[in-house]
Amino acid sequence: MSGLEVSAVEFGYRRHRVLDGVGLTVAEGTFCALLGPNGSGKSTLTKIIARILAPQAGKVSFDGRDLLRTPRREHAKVVSYVPQSSEAPFELTVQEAVMLGRTPHMGLRPTAHDQAAVDGAIGRLGLAELGERRLSELSGGQAQRVLIARALAQEPRVLLLDEPTSALDLRYQIETLQIVRSVTREQGVTALIAIHDLNHAAHFCDQAVLLSGGRIVADGPPAEAFDADVLGEVYGLEVRVERRGADVEVRPAVLGDTAAVAPQGGGA
Numbered sequence: 204m205s206g207l208e209v210s211a212v213e214f215g216y217r218r219h220r221v222l223d224g225v226g227l228t229v230a231e232g233t234f235c236a237l238l239g240p241n242g243s244g245k246s247t248l249t250k251i252i253a254r255i256l257a258p259q260a261g262k263v264s265f266d267g268r269d270l271l272r273t274p275r276r277e278h279a280k281v282v283s284y285v286p287q288s289s290e291a292p293f294e295l296t297v298q299e300a301v302m303l304g305r306t307p308h309m310g311l312r313p314t315a316h317d318q319a320a321v322d323g324a325i326g327r328l329g330l331a332e333l334g335e336r337r338l339s340e341l342s343g344g345q346a347q348r349v350l351i352a353r354a355l356a357q358e359p360r361v362l363l364l365d366e367p368t369s370a371l372d373l374r375y376q377i378e379t380l381q382i383v384r385s386v387t388r389e390q391g392v393t394a395l396i397a398i399h400d401l402n403h404a405a406h407f408c409d410q411a412v413l414l415s416g417g418r419i420v421a422d423g424p425p426a427e428a429f430d431a432d433v434l435g436e437v438y439g440l441e442v443r444v445e446r447r448g449a450d451v452e453v454r455p456a457v458l459g460d461t462a463a464v465a466p467q468g469g470g471a
């Protein structure tokens with residue numbers, strides 16, 4: 204199969220078991236949301252695919268190629284990762300930080316293609332006017348957008364994002380999700396995003412995977428994967444799942460029923 208395959212992954216921090224035989228498949232060009240309550244293992248799973256953590260058992264492959272055993276530079280040509288936060292060297296400018304994304308591809312000096320990939324990513328994330336600014340002079344949301352630009356400049360086949368919208372204002376949350384969706388559509392990139400907002404996941408993603416208790420408890424198109432009983436049990440909160448055609452909206456029951464609002468647009 205072409206795409207990302209995770210199978211039978213086991214991971215524990217010392218004796219604390221976090222992932223207990225996790226398997227999922229994300230077809231090439233698919234935008235997949237990784238959902239689950241705090242502490243359910245979303246970051247741990249993305250870090251395993253990013254090779255920051257090594258699982259105790261299991262396999263991760265892309266297009267049939269074993270990603271856990273491939274040389275690190277080759278892995279970095281395939282997979283880019285946007286962490287929740289970063290300890291990037293703060294003296295770097297935005298341009299220099301985004302150029303770090305080219306490291307796995309680059310020789311001694313950046314080529315015209317390297318520079319074009321950096322400029323394209325900076326433009327896409329709305330950072331063009333901040334190119335010469337140092338990272339230490341950016342707001343939290345601007346710095347988060349630099350991390351996303353760096354990951355796009357890497358021109359990966361698999362884009363992993365760990366809650367990339369948590370520091371972003373509403374406009375940039377939506378723009379970031381639209382950008383990720385469009386790179387899946389235009390470039391066939393396979394994207395896996397750890398995200399808390401079920402409705403953003405439903406609206407922008409093709410696939411929703413729900414982690415709970417170290418296992419995957421739902422996996423499919425959001426309109427099929429979101430079940431009120433399963434979500435209620437996983438989050439410990441009664442919810443209503445409202446379906447309007449292919450669109451689906453999850454609403455805590457304590458907030459009452461929604462007014463009949465027409466969905467905005469159709470996809471991103």
Ligand SMILES: Nc1ncnc2c1ncn2[C@@H]1O[C@H](COP(=O)(O)OP(=O)(O)OP(=O)(O)O)[C@@H](O)[C@H]1O
Nearest residue numbers: 216219221239240241242243244245246247248397
């Ligand atoms: N470095 C660590 N050492 C020990 N335990 C850890 C470590 N990092 C995470 N954990 C534990 O592993 C479990 C899974 O954490 P993880 O960060 O993967 O969850 P998450 O689903 O991403 O959570 P959140 O939604 O809060 O970001 C949690 O119980 C957490 O306390």
